[in-house]
Amino acid sequence: MNYSIIFYIIGWILNLEAAFMLPSCLVALIYQESSGWSLVAAVLLCLLIGLPLVIRKPKNRVFYLxxxxxTTALCWIVLSCVGALPFVLSGYIPNPVDALFETVSGFTTTGASILTDVEALPHCLLFWRSFTHWIGGMGVLVFLLTLIPLAGGSHMNLMKAESPGPSVTRLVPKVKSTAKILYMIYMVLTIIEIFLLLFGGMPLFDSITLSLGTAGTGGFGIKNDSIASYSTYCQVIITIFMILFGINFNxxxxxxxxxxxQAxxxxEVRAYLLIIAAATLAITFNVRGYFSSFAQAFQQTIFQVASIITTTGYATTNFDLWPEFSRTILVxxxxxxxxxxxxxxxxxxxRILIMLKTVKKELIQLLHPRSVRRIQIDGKAIEHEVVRSTNVYMAVYIFIFAFSMLLIALNNFDLITNFSAVAATxxxxxxxxSLVGPSGNFSMFSDFSKLVLIFDMLAGRLELFPLLLLFVPNTWKRF
Known part of the structure; x- marks a missing residue:
């Protein structure tokens, strides 16, 4: 284990977090909010720890998977702990566990909240809360790859650990160039959404914060009713961009x-759009009696479908009141x-496609034992390693899901609340x-349950394995 490079990257992450907090400090100045001092204090702490870690450059800059x-898991933990400080220091979320829950929910683009009155927060903390979505959406380490030089395949090892999905491919030969292209696409789409929302009459602050949440598919709203009070035009724009940000950036x-x-x-893209279309039509016909017209039912349905499948989490209506058929589709x-x-x-x-094709392959293999077949996606054969890792991922996923449900059941809430709370995180x-539906939140859970759900959010964002490897003793051995 190359400890020096790990501390070096953590130092860079803290310095970057300090830079990321500066726009929130500027918002505090614009709105003349005294709580901005909590952000300044967090910035100084980041620099106090981060600068000494990067001044001394490691001799060996090579590190492996x-x-x-x-490094990825530790960086996200450090990022979240320091990012929670402004909420605690300002007094708006005095409980450190609650503040950590809110911050982890932001960086992991979950959007689950313990706040009962979002509108009580000052603009600077609302902005920081939404900005954590944008930072975590593409991944802070992906951004870091565009800045610092690393040796050999180190860039790719960081990208594999942080990027969501069963495999990571380079768009261009250099990983650094790939990271720059990804962030360019990310920023351009975000800016386009901001301008389109402004065109629809949405205030500038609202346009920026909601676009940051949409881009990161996070879902932190700045109003207690999430997106419900905005115009239909703004809801449609957000719907379109939620779907766009859910598409593979390749x-x-x-x-x-x-x-x-080729695009x-x-x-995967075609299956993703087909699932959205099928779910929208099925739910629209099921809930049409809940709305004044079929058009309104369709618009509200596609918003919720897009919000759930892209894991954004915005809401325009309380879908927990919809029929069981519709709620089941959303789950x-x-x-x-x-x-x-x-x-x-x-x-x-x-992964769903790989698993379905694996089942099909096994069924054909039972009928024709001597046949040799390989799973293909986009006309290319999928390596056995990818299929194996997908199966292992699902096994670990099911175990974590079941164990998390068992642990939070100690709160004695109903099964639907526990199941959907773990699913949502x-x-x-x-x-x-139920209790964690669009009209509820996660504040009623005990601190222990919140810590379990914090683990789930980090594990879900980092694709399980980076976080789990922290608990494996061999990870920390020097070789």
């Missing part, structure tokens, strides 16, 4: 280099999630059903 996983790169057909021929969408290589969470559409969605 093991260091990549450990497709946008292919569009940029004018390979339109559309992606099985299933929680598990499906968005595309690999997007900012969305969940199991990912690509492990899949980085935000709202669940």
């Amino acid at each position: 093991r260091e990549g996983f450990a 497709a946008y790169f292919l569009i940029l280099i004018r390979k339109f057909r 559309w021929e992606s099985e 299933l969408l929680m598990f499906v999630g968005a595309c690999a290589g997007s900012t969305g969470g969940g199991i990912k559409v690509s 492990l899949n980085n969605i935000g709202p669940g059903l």
Whole structure:
């Protein structure tokens, strides 16, 4: 284990977090809010710890996948702990566990909240809360890759550990260039959404914060009713961009280099859009009696479907009051999630496709034992290693899900609340059903249960393994 490079990267992460907090400090100045001092204090602490760690550069800058996983998990933990300080120091979330829950929910783009009155927060903390979504959406380490030089395949080992999905591919030969392209696409889409919301009459502050939440598929609103009080036009724009940010960013790169057909021929993207279309139509017909017109039912349904499958978590209506058929579809969408290589969470559409094709292959193998077949996606054979890792991922996912449900059951809440709370956090969605539905929050859970759900949020965002490896003794051995 190369400890020196790990501390070096953690130092860079703290310095970056200090820089990321500066826009929130500026918001405090603009609105003349005294709580801005808590952000300044957090910035100074980041620099106090971060600068000494990066001044002394490590002699050996090479690290392998093991260091990549450990560094990624540690960076996200440090990022969240320091990011929670402004909430605690300002007194708006005095309980450190609650503040950590809110911050982890932000960075992991979950959007689950313990706040009963969001509008009571000052603008600077609301901005920081939403900005954590944008930082965590693409990944802070992906951003770091554009800045610091690392040796050999170290860049790729960091990217593999942080990027969502069963596999990570380079868009261009250099990983550093890939990271820059990803962030360029990310920023351009965010800016376009801000301008479109402004065009619809949404105030500037609201446009920026909600666009940051949409881009990161996070879902922190700045109003107690989430998105419900905004115009239909603004809701439609947010719906479109939630769907766009749930698409694999490789497709946008292919569009940029004018390979339109190759972008559309992606099985994952087509399956993702087909799932959205099918779920929207099924729910719309089921809930049409709950709205004044079929058009309104369709608009409200596609918003909720997009919000759930992309794991954004915004809400325009209390879908917990919908019929069981519709609620069941939404719960299933929680598990499906968005595309690999997007900012969305969940199991990912690509994994669902791999598992379905694996089942089909096994059924054919039973009928024709001597046949040799390979699973293919987009006309390319999937390596056995990817299939194996997908199966292992699902086994670990089920174990964590079941164990988390067992632990939070100690609070003695109903089964639907417990089930959807774990589903909402492990899949980085935000709202669940029953007590944690769109009209509720996670404040009633004990500190112990919140810590379990914090673990679930981090595990879900980091694809389980980076966080679990921290508990394996061999991870920390020097070789």
